[in-house]
Amino acid sequence: DVRVIATSNRDLIASIEDGDFRGDLYYRLNVLPIHLPPLRERREDIRPLAEHFVGAFCAREGRPRLDWSPAAMASIEAYPWPGNVRELQNICERAVVLASAGGAERIDAGLVEPWLRASPRSIAEVKPAPVFAETSGSNGFAGEPVVRPLAEIERETIIRALHHFGGHRQKTARALGIGVRTLGLKLKKWKEEQLVPATL
Numbered sequence: 001d002v003r004v005i006a007t008s009n010r011d012l013i014a015s016i017e018d019g020d021f022r023g024d025l026y027y028r029l030n031v032l033p034i035h036l037p038p039l040r041e042r043r044e045d046i047r048p049l050a051e052h053f054v055g056a057f058c059a060r061e062g063r064p065r066l067d068w069s070p071a072a073m074a075s076i077e078a079y080p081w082p083g084n085v086r087e088l089q090n091i092c093e094r095a096v097v098l099a100s101a102g103g104a105e106r107i108d109a110g111l112v113e114p115w116l117r118a119s120p121r122s123i124a125e126v127k128p129a130p131v132f133a134e135t136s137g138s139n140g141f142a143g144e145p146v147v148r149p150l151a152e153i154e155r156e157t158i159i160r161a162l163h164h165f166g167g168h169r170q171k172t173a174r175a176l177g178i179g180v181r182t183l184g185l186k187l188k189k190w191k192e193e194q195l196v197p198a199t200l
Contacts, residue, residue, distance in 0.1 A: 004029065039081040039088065046077050049085065053092035054107065061100050071109040079116050090177060091115055097175050098157055101164030114153050115177070155190060158183065162200065 006029050015021035039046065050068065058065045072095075081087055095111045098104075104111070158176065165171040173180045190196040 039084050043077060046081075046088065047073065049088055050076055050092055053089050054096055057093050057096040061096060063096075063100055066096060066099055066104070067106045069106050069108045072107050072112050075109055075113050075116060094175060094177065097164060098160050101160040110153055111157070114150060114157060155186075155195060158186065159196060159200070167200075 010021075012021055012026055016023045016026055039049075050073070054068070055065050076088070076091070083090075091112055094115060095107045098111050099107055158172070161172045161176055162169075165175070169180055169183055173183045176183070187196065187200060191198050191200070
């Protein structure tokens with residue numbers, strides 16, 4: 001007695017017509033079809049999913065649950081999520097790891113926005129936006145956000161992650177979603193420019 005659950009992100013009817021998928025197999029499998037829209041088409045699910053993932057990763061890290069700042073939540077709710085739920089899960093994991101490394105009490109926009117902008121997405125869907133720190137005052141207008149360079153946030157994020165993983169580059173690169181070689185080249189460049197300690 002066997003039950004088969006099959007999934008596809010392709011239009012199988014079109015594939016059958018093009019000769020790329022067997023029609024008899026399709027009709028054998030197509031007993032109870034369930035259409036699951038991509039995350040960008042069900043934005044009401046983004047908040048509960050993000051809160052669930054963060055809660056699970058906080059439990060794994062053995063730390064108190066982190067809340068989302070309004071700006072961080074607004075950023076992920078506006079993002080089109082080309083990588084679907086898996087991309088959201090990865091972003092949440094990075095945010096928890098980096099928040100733990102930096103001793104943060106909540107997930108601020110600076111922990112998620114650099115990774116959203118680094119992901120492939122359609123320019124037509126999302127217009128580039130500056131990264132804002134959720135503090136104020138240095139620009140002379142109390143209560144207004146301060147624009148921070150993306151390169152500065154990237155460097156700070158990588159340093160936090162390195163400290164969190166005790167300097168282990170492979171674990172750091174895996175958590176940040178970049179290659180070990182890429183991480184090494186960035187550190188080498190920053191050391192030459194004396195932006196990070198030579199011992200890092």
